[in-house]
Amino acid sequence: MRRFILRYRGEGARPQDAVEKIRAIGGAAVLEDSDRMMLVEAPEQELRQALGSETDWIIAPEVTYEVPDTRKKVRKPPSKRK
Amino acid sequence: MKTWYKQAQRSARVSQVVRSMVHVADVAKPQRVILLPGRALRATASSTRSFLQEMSASGPSAAVRSAGGPGVRMKLLDSVHEDGAKLVEITADEAQKLRAAQPGLVVVPEVFFQPAVQTYQVSTLVKAAAGARAAMKKVVVKVVSQTGGTPVAGAQVVAFTNFAARQGAGGVTSKAGTVSLSLPSSVKSLQRLYVYPENSFWGSLQMKVTLSPNIAVKLTPIDLSFKDSVRFFAGAGGMTDGQGVKVAVIDTGIALGHPDLVVSGGECTVPGENPGDFGPLGGDHGSHCAGIIAARGTPPTGIRGIAPAATLFSFRVFPKPTRQNPEPGASNFSIAKAIDRAVAAGCDFLNLSLGGGDPDAATEAAIQDARNAGAVVIAAAGNEDRSPVSFPASFDLCVAVSALGRKGLFPKGSVDEGDIAGPFGKDKNNFIASFSNIGREIDCTGPGVGVISTVPEKAYAIMSGTSMATPAVVGLAAKLLARHLTLLKANRDAARADGIVKLVLQSAKKLGFGAEFEGQGLPA
Numbered sequence: 112m113r114r115f116i117l118r119y120r121g122e123g124a125r126p127q128d129a130v131e132k133i134r135a136i137g138g139a140a141v142l143e144d145s146d147r148m149m150l151v152e153a154p155e156q157e158l159r160q161a162l163g164s165e166t167d168w169i170i171a172p173e174v175t176y177e178v179p180d181t182r183k184k185v186r187k188p189p190s191k192r193k
Numbered sequence: 194m195k196t197w198y199k200q201a202q203r204s205a206r207v208s209q210v211v212r213s214m215v216h217v218a219d220v221a222k223p224q225r226v227i228l229l230p231g232r233a234l235r236a237t238a239s240s241t242r243s244f245l246q247e248m249s250a251s252g253p254s255a256a257v258r259s260a261g262g263p264g265v266r267m268k269l270l271d272s273v274h275e276d277g278a279k280l281v282e283i284t285a286d287e288a289q290k291l292r293a294a295q296p297g298l299v300v301v302p303e304v305f306f307q308p309a310v311q312t313y314q315v316s317t318l319v320k321a322a323a324g325a326r327a328a329m330k331k332v333v334v335k336v337v338s339q340t341g342g343t344p345v346a347g348a349q350v351v352a353f354t355n356f357a358a359r360q361g362a363g364g365v366t367s368k369a370g371t372v373s374l375s376l377p378s379s380v381k382s383l384q385r386l387y388v389y390p391e392n393s394f395w396g397s398l399q400m401k402v403t404l405s406p407n408i409a410v411k412l413t414p415i416d417l418s419f420k421d422s423v424r425f426f427a428g429a430g431g432m433t434d435g436q437g438v439k440v441a442v443i444d445t446g447i448a449l450g451h452p453d454l455v456v457s458g459g460e461c462t463v464p465g466e467n468p469g470d471f472g473p474l475g476g477d478h479g480s481h482c483a484g485i486i487a488a489r490g491t492p493p494t495g496i497r498g499i500a501p502a503a504t505l506f507s508f509r510v511f512p513k514p515t516r517q518n519p520e521p522g523a524s525n526f527s528i529a530k531a532i533d534r535a536v537a538a539g540c541d542f543l544n545l546s547l548g549g550g551d552p553d554a555a556t557e558a559a560i561q562d563a564r565n566a567g568a569v570v571i572a573a574a575g576n577e578d579r580s581p582v583s584f585p586a587s588f589d590l591c592v593a594v595s596a597l598g599r600k601g602l603f604p605k606g607s608v609d610e611g612d613i614a615g616p617f618g619k620d621k622n623n624f625i626a627s628f629s630n631i632g633r634e635i636d637c638t639g640p641g642v643g644v645i646s647t648v649p650e651k652a653y654a655i656m657s658g659t660s661m662a663t664p665a666v667v668g669l670a671a672k673l674l675a676r677h678l679t680l681l682k683a684n685r686d687a688a689r690a691d692g693i694v695k696l697v698l699q700s701a702k703k704l705g706f707g708a709e710f711e712g713q714g715l716p717a
């Protein structure tokens with residue numbers, strides 16, 4: 112199951128009823144919870160349905176970034192033909 | 194609603210992609226772009242609102258002038274509202290000037306959507322030439338110190354038989370300083386031989402190396418009093434430079450016990466890891482960035498950063514490597530949370546020496562919230578050899594930084610010689626590094642080739658990258674902000690953040706590379 116970030120963009124504290132809707136999704140797991148964000152493992156469609164009427168929430172898939180590096184790297188073994 | 198504005202709302206989401214496509218467009222030719230007041234229909238920040246109102250009332254040139262900016266040539270074509278989005282015609286160079294004068298504006302090219310048409314591309318794998326498997330031979334590379342000849346362990350050796358195709362072999366040196374490479378017997382020479390030590394030495398680059406069973410490589414030890422690109426372009430800071438300014442390094446964590454570094458706080462925001470572990474558990478990269486900004490040592494026993502009195506915070510977003518995952522990436526959740534935490538800690542500048550991939554809504558939202566809370570995110574353009582500026586640097590509300598170098602600021606035969614590329618500046622010794630990404634999103638440049646800085650284990654290392662150029666700009670920005678107490682102590686809102694960006698970009702001096710390479714130039 113994919114992991115998603117839910118971020119609240121509205122004014123004030125995030126509404127508890129929206130949080131309850133997310134927690135109520137079958138098979139969903141809240142992995143991390145901070146002031147404005149939640150990291151959730153859940154089926155995407157159900158997640159979007161649960162927050163469908165909540166316009167103040169952003170749903171974004173979790174992605175990762177590598178440590179930047181300028182070192183040259185070998186991509187292929189050397190050709191045996193000269 | 195006007196059709197161009199509806200397009201802008203949609204294209205604001207895809208603007209990074211679109212801008213990537215148009216970044217090499219003729220910079221002298223005017224293009225139609227949309228000026229958006231942030232991501233909203235109407236301006237919320239007072240300075241942006243006044244600017245857009247003035248544009249409607251008196252025209253674009255007068256508006257820029259009354260905002261204290263330089264003359265910017267553009268033609269106002271249409272407007273959603275007097276303080277709302279504007280459709281203008283402007284060249285890429287003039288658009289960059291406008292961004293420097295009005296950092297709160299989002300500049301989105303006008304785009305026209307076409308039906309999605311699927312195309313097919315030929316992708317045929319070419320089979321290797323028929324014939325018997327060629328015999329292989331072993332080549333042993335021995336890496337030693339130039340002074341004393343002691344073996345250098347842990348150095349990465351990369352031998353290219355065909356550099357353009359990145360064909361070759363590589364390995365890491367043993368305690369004896371040796372690594373054995375397996376190469377086809379038919380190969381008589383290497384096009385390039387790179388050696389990257391872990392720390393304490395400059396890397397080495399040898400060209401056209403004739404193969405023999407044993408190859409010796411001698412590395413130059415780092416002299417901490419050497420004038421590298423950071424010290425040349427930015428200068429070593431005075432001990433009070435950056436005082437009162439808080440800087441967050443959102444990275445691999447900072448070496449807490451390094452004698453040149455003072456870390457005042459931070460957090461690890463990696464899910465499942467201890468929030469108190471904000472040391473260098475994710476690698477050396479964050480410590481190197483931190484030293485460029487605020488190292489407090491004195492050569493020849495230590496190094497001095499650009500703004501040594503700035504208060505450093507370490508937000509670790511790269512996980513601890515494991516056997517299963519030796520090079521784990523930082524998630525957008527960790528990064529967005531770190532941005533939130535850095536803002537809550539009162540940081541003025543957030544250093545993001547990371548990036549790549551598609552624009553991400555969660556990171557964009559966190560950056561926008563940071564700007565609305567008066568903080569400025571400065572991000573690395575990326576190291577993909579003149580590719581378009583990577584995300585999040587490509588996001589309008591980030592200050593995007595390219596990497597600057599100068600011939601003569603690294604030893605002869607060091608890996609940094611491989612980063613020299615045109616165009617050269619007004620001073621022909623200056624160049625934008627060959628690895629640096631470029632494009633119209635570049636806001637400024639900073640020294641990022643052959644940089645000496647701090648790494649864990651109380652050591653020092655050379656690194657190159659837009660990753661290094663970014664903290665150099667953060668250091669310069671911290672030094673500058675510390676001298677502008679009214680702005681430093683202003684209410685933490687979008688106007689403060691816009692004011693800081695304006696201060697930094699208007700301090701910059703062009704070095705003659707062109708806007709796509711250097712934006713407004715090197716901040717002072």
